Amino acid sequence: MDVDAFMDSFRPYLEANRRTTNTVFQVSLNPSPEDRLTDGQFRDIAQEYMERMGYGNQPYIVFKHKDISREHLHIVSLRVDEQGRKINDSHEYDQSMSVLRELERKYDLHPSVKGHELTDREGLQKVNYSEGNVKQLISSVVRSCLRNYNCSSYGEFRTLLERFNVSAEECTGTVDGRNYAGIVYGTLTDDGYGIGTPFKSSRIGRDVGYKALQKYYERSKSELKLDGALNRLRQSVRNAMSPHNTRDEFRQLLKADGIDTIFRINPVGRIYGVTFIDHEAGIVANGSVLGKEFSANVFNELYPAPKNDKQVPEQHTAP
Template identity: 85%
Template sequence: MGYGNQPYIVFKHKNISREHLHIVSLRVDEQGRKINDSHEYDRSMSVLRELERKYDLHPSIKGEELTDKVELHRVNYREGNVKQQISSVVRLCLRNYKCSSYGELRTLLERFNVSVEERTGIVDGRNYAGMIYGALTDDGYGIGTPFKSSKIRKDVGYDTLQKYYGKSKATLKEGGALDRLRQIVRDAMSLRNTRDEFRQLLKADGINTIFRINPVGRIYDVTFIDHEAGIVANGSVLGKEFSTNVFNELYPAFQKEEQHTVEPDRERWHEQRRSAANSLSGIVDTLLDLADARAYEEQQRIRQRKRRQKRRML
């Protein structure tokens, strides 16, 4: 960067929870000449990415210097910095868990108060696909304004997630990958248990069970989250003996259960939200992307004009 022989100060910033370093140097060398700052941002980002690759560091994001948290925590809207909380949760989930479908990822993220929606459509004859992330309250309702995956980065976008699902699916098909989870679930399945007792047995082995239930109390989806193995698997992925029909026979709708499931009204809220969003998603998101592109192009034109004016002055 041209500052190697310059005097500098390194300052450790500790008065906020995120400790970090500032490096302050001089732009004028000992001969009184200004150090070249042409394309400084691009050059600094190139150095940064090289350091990240060399030392296996977590990628940094412009405007979001806080790297991913070491441990997964639920998003807390009241704490602020919601976008960073959500991006941290999403990245850590993708890094530490294997989900072979959008439904499984959605179920996982909801455990950490993050909503995710696929938005697809056709605009001007072209297919459009994107992801929308948002914060949830502890009881599962949306709070605040959701935002597009592009506001985080491509590594949580639609195309990247498709590759992630495929890679996860291939890994889970490897011999023995699901054996432990299948056996633990199989051992807990019993006519003598209630639905809640079944969940508690699995929870003791570090496995969350999420039943999705319709308004009349019938199970229409079951997903298991094995936190120890980092696996999220729908019952259909485990096999026919773990299908929703089997669980409906084991735990019929008339059983009185504690509300640890996805409640019907909450699920209807999700479905209504997704339905309304998908009907407009292609048009709205494409227009937003076009606006972003035009704003960027205009910004680039302004910068080019300023550079030309500066050269003429010199």
């Protein structure tokens, strides 16, 4: 089958409801590398997962991928049924966790560490403040990012979260002679401005608090120091760097390779920082982490601000 055949299956559902904007359901199921599953077992797991999630009667496509260290499945379906009604997706994260736990036991799969799910970064979506249930949405994004990406610093982690409309602020200081440190999470608009009331990490759990994040940064540093860990990202960035490109063209080249580029630009247009997010490898790295040839100064010389062109900073910091 080709893409046109797939779309012919989806089109009647999409035409039955033109009001719903978030029409696509997508998920990735990732068994442990130690689990050796046949194609038949993969099909059974995918079918049972979709049925238990309420998408069993929907048209859906299942792909098997081998582009990371383990075989895994990508599933794409629709959130609109044949009558044009939107499928209820409230508490979908918790429901998915419960289903995955049951599938692990049924198919004798290696359990995920500390209850972490088999789904990976493919299911991450931006938080929409207007949808409500903000704390649960932020909790889902933060934990998914911690599971699926390596960030060796607070700045990199914050940059990653901002791609999903989540802010994270470190709060440190001294009260009555005692030092304190904490994390406050909040919601951002698509333009990068804070919206709603931020809340302390303790409202989610210790696993997303200040101390847990310090350990996470250290683990990420160790992972990124392994031989070859940054090779793909370095090579992709190197291939896209050219004095014949513009900043936007450079970013588009990397975007096609599954890599987001975030330039930090001052009011006069100078690049003073750059961060790369490799969504396929699950790596977030500042240019300085990749090496001197990828520093902000190098990119500022390669892509200087157009003369007499007023610049607007690309990244906002939530208050």
